[in-house]
Amino acid sequence: MSLLKKAVFFSIVMVTLGACGTGENSGASEGPGEKLSVVATTGQVRDVAEHIGGDQADVQAMMGPGVDPHLYEPTQQDVVSLAEADLNLYNGLNLEGNMGEVFENVENETPSYAVTENIPEDMLISGGEDYPHDPHVWFDPDRWAYAVEAVKDAFIEVDEANREEYEKRAQQYLNNLEELDAYAQENIRKIPEESRVIVTAHDAFSYFGDAYGMEVEGLQGISTDAEFGVGDVNNIVDLMVERSIGALFVESSVSEQAVNSVVEGAKERGQQVEIGGELYSDAMGEAGTEEGTYEGMFRHNIDTMASSLQ
Ligand SMILES: [Zn+2]
Numbered sequence: 001m002s003l004l005k006k007a008v009f010f011s012i013v014m015v016t017l018g019a020c021g022t023g024e025n026s027g028a029s030e031g032p033g034e035k036l037s038v039v040a041t042t043g044q045v046r047d048v049a050e051h052i053g054g055d056q057a058d059v060q061a062m063m064g065p066g067v068d069p070h071l072y073e074p075t076q077q078d079v080v081s082l083a084e085a086d087l088n089l090y091n092g093l094n095l096e097g098n099m100g101e102v103f104e105n106v107e108n109e110t111p112s113y114a115v116t117e118n119i120p121e122d123m124l125i126s127g128g129e130d131y132p133h134d135p136h137v138w139f140d141p142d143r144w145a146y147a148v149e150a151v152k153d154a155f156i157e158v159d160e161a162n163r164e165e166y167e168k169r170a171q172q173y174l175n176n177l178e179e180l181d182a183y184a185q186e187n188i189r190k191i192p193e194e195s196r197v198i199v200t201a202h203d204a205f206s207y208f209g210d211a212y213g214m215e216v217e218g219l220q221g222i223s224t225d226a227e228f229g230v231g232d233v234n235n236i237v238d239l240m241v242e243r244s245i246g247a248l249f250v251e252s253s254v255s256e257q258a259v260n261s262v263v264e265g266a267k268e269r270g271q272q273v274e275i276g277g278e279l280y281s282d283a284m285g286e287a288g289t290e291e292g293t294y295e296g297m298f299r300h301n302i303d304t305m306a307s308s309l310q
Helices: 003-020 043-056 076-084 100-106 141-158 160-188 206-212 230-243 257-268 294-308
Strands: 036-040 057-061 087-090 112-114 197-200 215-218 247-251 274-279
Touching (some): 036 043, 043 087, 043 141, 087 100, 087 141, 112 141, 141 160, 141 206, 197 230, 230 257, 247 257, 247 294
Parallel strands (some): 036 087, 197 247
Protein backbone atom coordinates (compact mmCIF):
# COMPACT_ATOMS: atom_id res chain seq x y z
CA MET A 1 0.00 0.00 0.00
CA SER A 2 1.31 3.47 -0.79
CA LEU A 3 2.17 5.77 2.08
CA LEU A 4 -0.61 8.09 1.05
CA LYS A 5 -3.25 5.37 1.01
CA LYS A 6 -1.99 4.15 4.33
CA ALA A 7 -2.29 7.59 5.84
CA VAL A 8 -5.86 7.87 4.56
CA PHE A 9 -6.80 4.47 5.97
CA PHE A 10 -5.46 5.18 9.41
CA SER A 11 -6.93 8.59 9.70
CA ILE A 12 -10.27 6.92 8.94
CA VAL A 13 -9.67 4.34 11.66
CA MET A 14 -8.74 6.98 14.18
CA VAL A 15 -11.74 9.17 13.33
CA THR A 16 -14.08 6.19 13.55
CA LEU A 17 -12.69 5.02 16.85
CA GLY A 18 -12.69 8.56 18.19
CA ALA A 19 -16.28 9.15 17.09
CA CYS A 20 -17.45 6.00 18.84
CA GLY A 21 -15.57 7.04 21.94
CA THR A 22 -14.23 3.49 22.13
CA GLY A 23 -10.84 2.09 22.80
CA GLU A 24 -12.56 -0.48 24.97
CA ASN A 25 -12.18 -3.16 22.36
CA SER A 26 -9.79 -5.46 24.16
CA GLY A 27 -10.81 -9.00 25.05
CA ALA A 28 -10.41 -8.25 28.73
CA SER A 29 -13.40 -5.92 28.67
CA GLU A 30 -15.84 -8.55 27.43
CA GLY A 31 -18.66 -9.10 29.87
CA PRO A 32 -20.06 -12.55 30.62
CA GLY A 33 -22.00 -13.94 27.67
CA GLU A 34 -20.49 -11.45 25.25
CA LYS A 35 -18.79 -13.01 22.28
CA LEU A 36 -15.29 -12.16 21.17
CA SER A 37 -15.33 -10.47 17.82
CA VAL A 38 -12.72 -12.11 15.59
CA VAL A 39 -11.64 -11.15 12.08
CA ALA A 40 -9.92 -13.78 9.90
CA THR A 41 -8.55 -13.00 6.47
CA THR A 42 -8.97 -16.21 4.45
CA GLY A 43 -11.61 -18.93 4.62
CA GLN A 44 -9.03 -21.45 5.82
CA VAL A 45 -8.10 -19.28 8.80
CA ARG A 46 -11.78 -18.54 9.48
CA ASP A 47 -12.53 -22.26 9.60
CA VAL A 48 -9.95 -22.89 12.33
CA ALA A 49 -11.06 -19.81 14.27
CA GLU A 50 -14.74 -20.81 14.13
CA HIS A 51 -14.06 -24.30 15.38
CA ILE A 52 -11.79 -23.24 18.21
CA GLY A 53 -13.74 -20.10 19.13
CA GLY A 54 -17.00 -22.06 19.26
CA ASP A 55 -19.74 -20.33 21.24
CA GLN A 56 -17.25 -17.85 22.65
CA ALA A 57 -16.55 -16.15 19.32
CA ASP A 58 -18.18 -14.40 16.43
CA VAL A 59 -15.81 -14.91 13.49
CA GLN A 60 -15.90 -13.00 10.22
CA ALA A 61 -13.84 -13.80 7.13
CA MET A 62 -12.61 -10.84 5.16
CA MET A 63 -12.13 -12.78 1.93
CA GLY A 64 -15.04 -14.81 0.60
CA PRO A 65 -15.33 -17.52 -2.07
CA GLY A 66 -13.31 -16.86 -5.22
CA VAL A 67 -11.29 -14.04 -3.66
CA ASP A 68 -7.54 -14.06 -4.33
CA PRO A 69 -5.57 -13.22 -1.15
CA HIS A 70 -2.35 -12.40 -3.05
CA LEU A 71 -4.05 -9.44 -4.73
CA TYR A 72 -6.60 -8.48 -2.08
CA GLU A 73 -6.69 -4.78 -1.23
CA PRO A 74 -8.26 -4.08 2.17
CA THR A 75 -11.26 -1.78 2.06
CA GLN A 76 -11.76 1.09 4.49
CA GLN A 77 -14.43 -0.99 6.21
CA ASP A 78 -11.92 -3.86 6.60
CA VAL A 79 -9.45 -1.58 8.33
CA VAL A 80 -12.15 -0.34 10.69
CA SER A 81 -13.27 -3.94 11.42
CA LEU A 82 -9.70 -4.97 12.17
CA ALA A 83 -9.22 -2.05 14.53
CA GLU A 84 -12.48 -2.72 16.36
CA ALA A 85 -12.16 -6.51 16.68
CA ASP A 86 -10.98 -8.32 19.83
CA LEU A 87 -8.68 -10.57 17.81
CA ASN A 88 -7.33 -10.63 14.25
CA LEU A 89 -5.99 -13.78 12.62
CA TYR A 90 -4.23 -13.92 9.27
CA ASN A 91 -2.25 -16.49 7.32
CA GLY A 92 1.04 -14.61 7.11
CA LEU A 93 4.15 -15.64 5.12
CA ASN A 94 3.15 -12.74 2.86
CA LEU A 95 0.04 -14.52 1.52
CA GLU A 96 -1.99 -11.36 2.12
CA GLY A 97 0.59 -9.36 0.18
CA ASN A 98 -1.12 -5.98 0.43
CA MET A 99 -2.02 -6.22 4.10
CA GLY A 100 1.30 -6.48 5.93
CA GLU A 101 1.40 -2.82 6.90
CA VAL A 102 -2.28 -2.80 7.82
CA PHE A 103 -1.67 -5.51 10.41
CA GLU A 104 1.45 -3.81 11.72
CA ASN A 105 -0.52 -0.64 12.29
CA VAL A 106 -3.62 -2.23 13.71
CA GLU A 107 -1.65 -4.33 16.23
CA ASN A 108 -1.75 -1.46 18.69
CA GLU A 109 -5.55 -1.57 18.67
CA THR A 110 -6.18 -5.31 18.37
CA PRO A 111 -4.00 -8.36 19.09
CA SER A 112 -3.14 -9.67 15.60
CA TYR A 113 -1.50 -13.00 14.88
CA ALA A 114 -0.11 -14.69 11.78
CA VAL A 115 -1.24 -18.29 12.25
CA THR A 116 1.83 -19.63 10.43
CA GLU A 117 4.37 -17.91 12.68
CA ASN A 118 5.32 -21.01 14.70
CA ILE A 119 5.89 -23.41 11.82
CA PRO A 120 9.54 -24.48 12.09
CA GLU A 121 11.69 -22.93 9.38
CA ASP A 122 12.83 -26.33 8.10
CA MET A 123 9.21 -27.30 7.39
CA LEU A 124 8.75 -24.32 5.08
CA ILE A 125 9.38 -24.48 1.34
CA SER A 126 11.10 -21.61 -0.44
CA GLY A 127 8.79 -19.55 -2.60
CA GLY A 128 11.30 -17.77 -4.82
CA GLU A 129 11.86 -14.02 -5.12
CA ASP A 130 8.74 -12.45 -3.66
CA TYR A 131 8.08 -15.18 -1.13
CA PRO A 132 10.97 -16.24 1.12
CA HIS A 133 8.56 -19.02 2.15
CA ASP A 134 5.66 -20.46 0.20
CA PRO A 135 2.55 -19.34 2.12
CA HIS A 136 0.15 -22.15 1.03
CA VAL A 137 0.75 -24.26 4.15
CA TRP A 138 -2.89 -25.30 4.70
CA PHE A 139 -2.55 -28.02 2.08
CA ASP A 140 -0.47 -30.16 4.40
CA PRO A 141 -2.41 -31.12 7.54
CA ASP A 142 0.87 -31.70 9.44
CA ARG A 143 1.97 -28.14 8.85
CA TRP A 144 -1.53 -26.72 9.31
CA ALA A 145 -1.55 -28.29 12.78
CA TYR A 146 0.87 -25.51 13.80
CA ALA A 147 -1.73 -22.97 12.69
CA VAL A 148 -4.34 -24.71 14.85
CA GLU A 149 -2.01 -24.41 17.87
CA ALA A 150 -1.37 -20.75 17.06
CA VAL A 151 -5.10 -19.97 16.86
CA LYS A 152 -5.70 -21.77 20.17
CA ASP A 153 -2.88 -19.79 21.82
CA ALA A 154 -4.28 -16.54 20.42
CA PHE A 155 -7.74 -17.23 21.88
CA ILE A 156 -6.21 -18.08 25.25
CA GLU A 157 -4.15 -14.91 25.12
CA VAL A 158 -7.24 -12.70 24.78
CA ASP A 159 -9.62 -14.87 26.85
CA GLU A 160 -7.75 -16.91 29.46
CA ALA A 161 -10.99 -17.67 31.32
CA ASN A 162 -12.09 -20.09 28.60
CA ARG A 163 -8.72 -21.80 28.18
CA GLU A 164 -10.12 -25.30 28.70
CA GLU A 165 -12.77 -24.87 26.01
CA TYR A 166 -10.20 -23.66 23.49
CA GLU A 167 -7.81 -26.48 24.30
CA LYS A 168 -10.53 -29.10 23.98
CA ARG A 169 -11.76 -27.79 20.63
CA ALA A 170 -8.23 -27.42 19.26
CA GLN A 171 -7.63 -31.07 20.08
CA GLN A 172 -10.79 -32.02 18.15
CA TYR A 173 -9.59 -30.04 15.16
CA LEU A 174 -6.20 -31.76 15.29
CA ASN A 175 -7.96 -35.14 15.37
CA ASN A 176 -9.96 -34.13 12.27
CA LEU A 177 -6.73 -33.16 10.51
CA GLU A 178 -5.33 -36.61 11.18
CA GLU A 179 -8.39 -38.25 9.68
CA LEU A 180 -8.17 -35.98 6.67
CA ASP A 181 -4.51 -36.87 6.23
CA ALA A 182 -5.35 -40.58 6.27
CA TYR A 183 -8.11 -40.00 3.68
CA ALA A 184 -5.64 -38.19 1.42
CA GLN A 185 -2.96 -40.88 1.76
CA GLU A 186 -5.44 -43.61 0.93
CA ASN A 187 -6.87 -41.92 -2.16
CA ILE A 188 -3.62 -40.57 -3.63
CA ARG A 189 -2.29 -44.14 -3.52
CA LYS A 190 -5.03 -45.07 -6.00
CA ILE A 191 -3.52 -42.76 -8.65
CA PRO A 192 -0.94 -44.57 -10.84
CA GLU A 193 2.52 -43.43 -9.79
CA GLU A 194 3.47 -41.89 -13.17
CA SER A 195 0.27 -39.82 -13.16
CA ARG A 196 0.86 -38.22 -9.78
CA VAL A 197 1.37 -34.76 -11.26
CA ILE A 198 -0.74 -31.70 -10.47
CA VAL A 199 -0.66 -29.04 -13.20
CA THR A 200 -2.47 -25.85 -12.15
CA ALA A 201 -2.53 -22.14 -12.90
CA HIS A 202 -0.42 -21.06 -9.92
CA ASP A 203 1.90 -22.84 -7.51
CA ALA A 204 -0.44 -23.39 -4.57
CA PHE A 205 0.17 -27.09 -4.09
CA SER A 206 3.84 -27.46 -3.18
CA TYR A 207 3.12 -28.47 0.42
CA PHE A 208 0.40 -30.81 -0.76
CA GLY A 209 2.83 -32.36 -3.24
CA ASP A 210 5.48 -32.67 -0.57
CA ALA A 211 3.09 -34.33 1.85
CA TYR A 212 1.62 -36.84 -0.61
CA GLY A 213 4.35 -37.49 -3.16
CA MET A 214 2.76 -35.53 -6.00
CA GLU A 215 4.79 -33.56 -8.53
CA VAL A 216 3.53 -29.99 -8.84
CA GLU A 217 3.74 -27.69 -11.86
CA GLY A 218 2.25 -24.20 -11.86
CA LEU A 219 2.00 -21.79 -14.77
CA GLN A 220 2.27 -18.64 -12.76
CA GLY A 221 4.59 -19.23 -9.85
CA ILE A 222 3.64 -18.65 -6.23
CA SER A 223 1.65 -15.46 -6.62
CA THR A 224 -1.14 -14.82 -9.05
CA ASP A 225 0.18 -11.33 -9.72
CA ALA A 226 2.93 -12.75 -11.95
CA GLU A 227 1.86 -12.87 -15.59
CA PHE A 228 2.32 -16.18 -17.32
CA GLY A 229 4.31 -16.10 -20.55
CA VAL A 230 4.38 -18.16 -23.72
CA GLY A 231 7.53 -19.83 -22.37
CA ASP A 232 5.69 -21.08 -19.29
CA VAL A 233 2.85 -22.42 -21.42
CA ASN A 234 5.29 -24.21 -23.75
CA ASN A 235 7.19 -25.76 -20.84
CA ILE A 236 4.01 -27.15 -19.36
CA VAL A 237 2.82 -28.39 -22.77
CA ASP A 238 6.20 -30.15 -23.24
CA LEU A 239 5.86 -31.79 -19.85
CA MET A 240 2.32 -32.96 -20.49
CA VAL A 241 3.15 -34.36 -23.92
CA GLU A 242 6.35 -36.08 -22.74
CA ARG A 243 4.73 -37.61 -19.69
CA SER A 244 1.34 -38.29 -21.32
CA ILE A 245 -0.42 -36.41 -18.55
CA GLY A 246 -4.06 -36.23 -19.52
CA ALA A 247 -5.49 -33.69 -17.10
CA LEU A 248 -4.77 -30.33 -15.57
CA PHE A 249 -6.79 -28.28 -13.14
CA VAL A 250 -8.40 -24.88 -12.84
CA GLU A 251 -8.58 -23.03 -9.54
CA SER A 252 -11.57 -21.27 -8.06
CA SER A 253 -9.64 -18.04 -7.38
CA VAL A 254 -7.56 -17.84 -10.56
CA SER A 255 -8.60 -17.09 -14.16
CA GLU A 256 -8.87 -20.07 -16.50
CA GLN A 257 -6.99 -18.32 -19.30
CA ALA A 258 -3.56 -19.82 -18.58
CA VAL A 259 -4.95 -23.30 -18.24
CA ASN A 260 -6.89 -23.00 -21.51
CA SER A 261 -3.69 -21.98 -23.34
CA VAL A 262 -2.11 -25.25 -22.25
CA VAL A 263 -5.08 -27.30 -23.44
CA GLU A 264 -4.85 -25.56 -26.84
CA GLY A 265 -1.06 -25.95 -27.05
CA ALA A 266 -1.20 -29.64 -26.26
CA LYS A 267 -3.98 -30.17 -28.79
CA GLU A 268 -1.79 -28.64 -31.52
CA ARG A 269 0.77 -31.30 -30.73
CA GLY A 270 -1.74 -34.09 -30.84
CA GLN A 271 -2.06 -34.58 -27.07
CA GLN A 272 -5.56 -34.64 -25.67
CA VAL A 273 -5.58 -32.80 -22.36
CA GLU A 274 -8.72 -32.48 -20.29
CA ILE A 275 -9.50 -29.96 -17.64
CA GLY A 276 -9.73 -32.36 -14.72
CA GLY A 277 -11.99 -30.14 -12.69
CA GLU A 278 -11.73 -27.22 -10.33
CA LEU A 279 -9.44 -27.33 -7.32
CA TYR A 280 -9.85 -25.02 -4.38
CA SER A 281 -6.51 -23.36 -3.80
CA ASP A 282 -6.46 -20.03 -1.99
CA ALA A 283 -10.20 -19.51 -1.64
CA MET A 284 -12.79 -21.97 -0.38
CA GLY A 285 -16.33 -22.67 -1.65
CA GLU A 286 -19.61 -20.88 -0.87
CA ALA A 287 -20.62 -20.64 2.78
CA GLY A 288 -23.15 -23.31 3.68
CA THR A 289 -21.76 -25.85 1.19
CA GLU A 290 -19.37 -28.75 1.88
CA GLU A 291 -16.62 -26.92 0.00
CA GLY A 292 -17.13 -23.85 2.14
CA THR A 293 -15.34 -25.69 4.96
CA TYR A 294 -11.65 -26.55 5.20
CA GLU A 295 -12.34 -30.25 5.42
CA GLY A 296 -14.86 -30.15 2.56
CA MET A 297 -12.58 -28.28 0.15
CA PHE A 298 -9.67 -30.57 1.01
CA ARG A 299 -11.75 -33.70 0.32
CA HIS A 300 -13.08 -32.15 -2.89
CA ASN A 301 -9.50 -31.62 -4.11
CA ILE A 302 -8.47 -35.18 -3.25
CA ASP A 303 -11.56 -36.65 -4.95
CA THR A 304 -11.07 -34.46 -8.04
CA MET A 305 -7.43 -35.48 -8.43
CA ALA A 306 -8.11 -39.15 -7.75
CA SER A 307 -10.86 -39.33 -10.38
CA SER A 308 -9.09 -37.26 -13.10
CA LEU A 309 -5.56 -38.65 -12.89
CA GLN A 310 -6.24 -42.27 -13.76
ZN1 LIG B 1 -1.83 -18.67 -3.84
